[in-house]
Amino acid sequence: MGYLIRATLLVLCLATLAPAQALADGGVCPRPAPGSEVLPPPDLFSSGGVLNVSLNYFTSVDDIGRTLFCFVTPDGKEGPTLHANPGDTINIHVTNVVPNAPGAPSERISNSANQCGAPDMTVTSVNMHFHGLNVSPKCHGDETIHTIINSGESFDYKLKIPTNEPPGLYWYHPHIHGTSSVDVQGGATGMIEIEGIENIQPAVAGLPQRFLILRDEQLGSAIKGSGVGTPLSPFWDVSVNYVTVPYPAYPPAIIKMKSGSKEFWRVANAAANTIMDIQVVYDGVPQQLQIVGFDGVPTGSQNGKQQGTIVTQTRALLPPASRVEFIVQAPSSNVKDARFITNNIDGGPASDVNPLRRLAKIELTDNPHLPLTPKPSGPANKQRFENLADAKVTAERTLYFYEIPSIIAGQKGATSRTVKPPQESVNFYITVDGEFNRLFDPNEPPAITTTRGAVEEWTIQNRTAEVHEFHIHQIHFLVQEENGVPIPKDKQQFYDTYQVNYWDGIGPYPYIKVKMDFRGAVVGDFVYHCHILDHEDGGMMAIIRVLPNTEVVSNVSNRS
Numbered sequence: 282m283g284y285l286i287r288a289t290l291l292v293l294c295l296a297t298l299a300p301a302q303a304l305a306d307g308g309v310c311p312r313p314a315p316g317s318e319v320l321p322p323p324d325l326f327s328s329g330g331v332l333n334v335s336l337n338y339f340t341s342v343d344d345i346g347r348t349l350f351c352f353v354t355p356d357g358k359e360g361p362t363l364h365a366n367p368g369d370t371i372n373i374h375v376t377n378v379v380p381n382a383p384g385a386p387s388e389r390i391s392n393s394a395n396q397c398g399a400p401d402m403t404v405t406s407v408n409m410h411f412h413g414l415n416v417s418p419k420c421h422g423d424e425t426i427h428t429i430i431n432s433g434e435s436f437d438y439k440l441k442i443p444t445n446e447p448p449g450l451y452w453y454h455p456h457i458h459g460t461s462s463v464d465v466q467g468g469a470t471g472m473i474e475i476e477g478i479e480n481i482q483p484a485v486a487g488l489p490q491r492f493l494i495l496r497d498e499q500l501g502s503a504i505k506g507s508g509v510g511t512p513l514s515p516f517w518d519v520s521v522n523y524v525t526v527p528y529p530a531y532p533p534a535i536i537k538m539k540s541g542s543k544e545f546w547r548v549a550n551a552a553a554n555t556i557m558d559i560q561v562v563y564d565g566v567p568q569q570l571q572i573v574g575f576d577g578v579p580t581g582s583q584n585g586k587q588q589g590t591i592v593t594q595t596r597a598l599l600p601p602a603s604r605v606e607f608i609v610q611a612p613s614s615n616v617k618d619a620r621f622i623t624n625n626i627d628g629g630p631a632s633d634v635n636p637l638r639r640l641a642k643i644e645l646t647d648n649p650h651l652p653l654t655p656k657p658s659g660p661a662n663k664q665r666f667e668n669l670a671d672a673k674v675t676a677e678r679t680l681y682f683y684e685i686p687s688i689i690a691g692q693k694g695a696t697s698r699t700v701k702p703p704q705e706s707v708n709f710y711i712t713v714d715g716e717f718n719r720l721f722d723p724n725e726p727p728a729i730t731t732t733r734g735a736v737e738e739w740t741i742q743n744r745t746a747e748v749h750e751f752h753i754h755q756i757h758f759l760v761q762e763e764n765g766v767p768i769p770k771d772k773q774q775f776y777d778t779y780q781v782n783y784w785d786g787i788g789p790y791p792y793i794k795v796k797m798d799f800r801g802a803v804v805g806d807f808v809y810h811c812h813i814l815d816h817e818d819g820g821m822m823a824i825i826r827v828l829p830n831t832e833v834v835s836n837v838s839n840r841s
Contacts, residue, residue: 309343312349317524318535323358325364335374347499350467360471367446373438379405381432390723391427399429412455413777416440418807423457426723436831437565445665448477449577450604452548462814465553467500471769481582482573482589488545489651496520497552501527516633517555521640533639537646538611547606553814556635557599558624563616567595574606578775585668587661600750602778602812619643629783632747635673669798672736679714681742682749705709709821720820728827734830735799743781752778753809762794778812
């Protein structure tokens, strides 16, 4: 079920909303006005090893007609940040309150052996993915292939956080194939924090911490029919903690900091399709970001010593779904222009337009009213991916991203597109080298089968004219090489999402080489895909199956 069909049918769906749910001010999914102060998301904390959460899934429309989606607690907390410790259990009771769309198509996506929730997916279905967490992909865990919660139905998730889960920033969002882009752009997202990073990165202890979640949404000027069509027009508007920064004026959100202080910023790119390249800039000078974590894993923390290192940069590339955590110095009172920005993205000739934008202006205040990061509480736990860099590789594979306009899909000589005409329909693929290109189908067998305990080296190529963002569920990977350039061992980091550059049509295919860690407790079926969600919805996703280590799978090279 394609995302274009979904977008069209949402008009029918929203027409069925009760008046109280269709308020032009945002209704049950309220949004701050452009130019508002960036306020922290609401917080929910575990207690006694358990966090119990109820979330209702709503839809609404804003004052210019944008479709909104949101997860809201019964007492009105929208998109709350879930805080838990390694070893805790998170129980989430989800109820889909989005009205059904009578007459809309549905699709059977499970059978008696793999059904989890409803067997049929509709345009108003929902589920949840707990991005980056190394938890079970079984039903009622982080299962996204067959889990379906339809209108009026409820479902219970039970997430057992491993005791060796890296402390850091994760997030949650709907993951219905074919509709995930629309759902995430509607704003149905929130953060998850696994506590304890101060035990691995003591430099953050005692600092005011600021949670920032970046999102994208339908371009408001396109809905209003004005200001669209120039080469600098973004494909999507963006927001900071739901404060929209609309094209073309880009009125910035407001971040208030105390002059001369240091803060611990925890930033998630929860956009569906928008790539961010963030900087903090004072009077034109990019500031140093003392990075302590990427994608939930403290930097330099997996060498067996349970201590991290600080990586100092002046910018951080954040593909959709990526997270970065860093210490930043507030501006002095002498600074006249302090801003938080995302830079222009060169995503290739077929990519979306992601121009430079000021996300927020930084103003000074005596008290920014931020919670403090705890002091270290003791030695860190053993870490999930320890010593992967030295682990023996048991299998090697090559995968590639590929895409062609669907009107010529399958024709002899079809190649990757080099331009992106308006309204073009495209088939997107992620393929094991040597296999046939296949669009994602939840009823197909897995594209890759491996065994618990395996350590695999994957080369992931991009054979298209736009960047793609490789993501795998349930595990992280160690990036070792990029486009022929090895990364020094002491500079290698762990990620769950990483960009693969676009192909110029002439030279060798751009690629990354990564080490995949299947040594943990995870067994079962889960997915890998491009995390530009329009691409995932368009077919660029596949299933991997991890068997218990009692079932032997032969080593492979370039084949599943």
